[in-house]
Amino acid sequence: MTTPLDRTVTAAIRAGYAWSVRHDQPRAWREVARMTGVIMRAAGPGNGPVTPTELVARLQRPLGDWLPGAAADESLAALVVLDDSGRLSDATYEVGCDYTIELLVGQEDPGEDWLPSWRVHRAEQIERAAFHALRRGSDDDYTRGRRFLVEHPAGDGNEVLAKQTELGLPPLVSFKPIPDDRQHRGWWWACPLCRWPMRIRSGHVSCSFPRHRAAYALLSADGRLPRLQPLEGAPRRVRAQLVEGAVYVDESVWRYIVVPGVVEVRLCDRLGRLPGVDTLLYPFKDRYDIQVLPDDGGWEITLDVKDFASARSLANKLIEKPVAAKTLVLPQYRSNQVMELRRLLPGMDVMTESGIYAKVRRLGGTR
Ligand SMILES: [Zn+2]
Structure with a gap:
């Protein structure tokens, strides 16, 4: 059972993501327009944003101020989907995921092949796809495989593959090269808690899951190995790793x-x-x-x-x-x-x- 709030929050996040990639993704505008329609229908006449531009402006304000029903839930009420520069805020990873549902059940979803799957699917579907192969094995295989994924969400491609083979595991999910926004001059850094590549923005390096409290200033002198300086009590030990040959699991x-x-x-x-x-x-x-x-x-x-x-x-x-x-x-x-x-x-x-x-x-x- 999904609630009207699940639908409107999912629509807000999908629209926010689409807006953040509008320069690279030709279908982004249509997605924002479609999601404006979803929110309009849920809000009823005279209550929600009526144009895509109006929706984008509201996505830069806390949901509690304008999205019907969001004010009653403290964490949701404070959620701002887009930051001042029109980028998706980290809080959407933390808060928004709790609400994500399949919005277009029973019909073809035009976002299926370009929206990151956590904005389209619920957690159970991501899990089912990842552990499909493990379910055919023994209980012990399942545990080893799932633990492997939790402990190796990124790393040197050859090492990850060798570990997987050593444990006798089938391929579980696809690993991809480290993306541009998570590397700097050929280096990347893993969050000390989740070991996934931290994002780098304007000299600031941080885990996309704010509760991991992994945030660093990037100190990068010419010709030297860039270093991270911990901010606000972040763990100290973070090692720079080579981008070449490194891989990571997708964000879903x-x-x-x-x-x-x-x-x-x-x-x-x-x-x-x-x-x-x-x-x-x-x-x-x-x-x-x-x-x-x-x-x-x-x-x-x-x-x-x-x-x-x-x-x-x-x-x-x-x-x-x-x-x-x-x-x-x-x-x-x-x-x-x-x-x-x-x-x-x-x-x-x-x-x-x-x-x-x-x-x-x-x-x-x-x-
Ligand atoms: Zn983390």
Whole structure:
């Protein structure tokens, strides 16, 4: 079930993306016009933007100010799709993805072959396509393959391929050369958290997922290896890597598989190091994200990690399609959603990463 708000937010993001690539993509104008129509129909007469130009102007203002229904959701209300220079803001990667739906179900989508797929498809479809080959193998193959993708979203092409072969994995997704906006004089830098190439704009290097807090000033003297200076508490260790021969996964795979996967893998490994505790990552081909068992078999905890900017949007999705796990875990940076989600999802245990870590440590095992 999709809500009218899902439709209008998806339309706003698609229009914003189209606008940002209008100089290179001849079909961009038509897409902006089409999305203006979607928003107009949803808003009703006299409420929404009535021309594409008017829509583009509004995309530079918080959605809560003009998009019907957006004001009620805090994270969405503050979302500005386009920055002052007409580029897509990073916040759309974080917030907007929670809402993206297939807008044109049952008809041909003219954006299918040029809009990045996270603006056209939902997370489940991206996942299904990436892990299709793994589902035919064993549970263990599935776990290894998914973990491989989370841990290797970019790198030297030969090394990535060698690792994939060493693990006995089939090709999962396509890797492409590092794009122009993520390289500088033959070098690129991976986000210390998600390992995906950071974007470079006017001497500023940052991860497109703002919650990773990876932001750097690019210090680039002639003839020397460019260096990054951490900004606002960003991790210090970032190594310049050669663009030549380097590859990365597309942004849909990054946003829907790698970004949440970073938290899932980190938590699973952390819990697995506790004495007397065993963990399984993506067991039974992803029935849960993590299964936690003590070595004496006295209890079991099943976890699903969800990283949504909007608690309300997350709750709606889980009510529509419940997960098998009993405990919902939020990344630490989403701790402000715990109370709201406990209220909205009375049947689930809702905890942060540190909360579940403390609980499992307390339960422990016999080892
Ligand atoms: Zn990152």
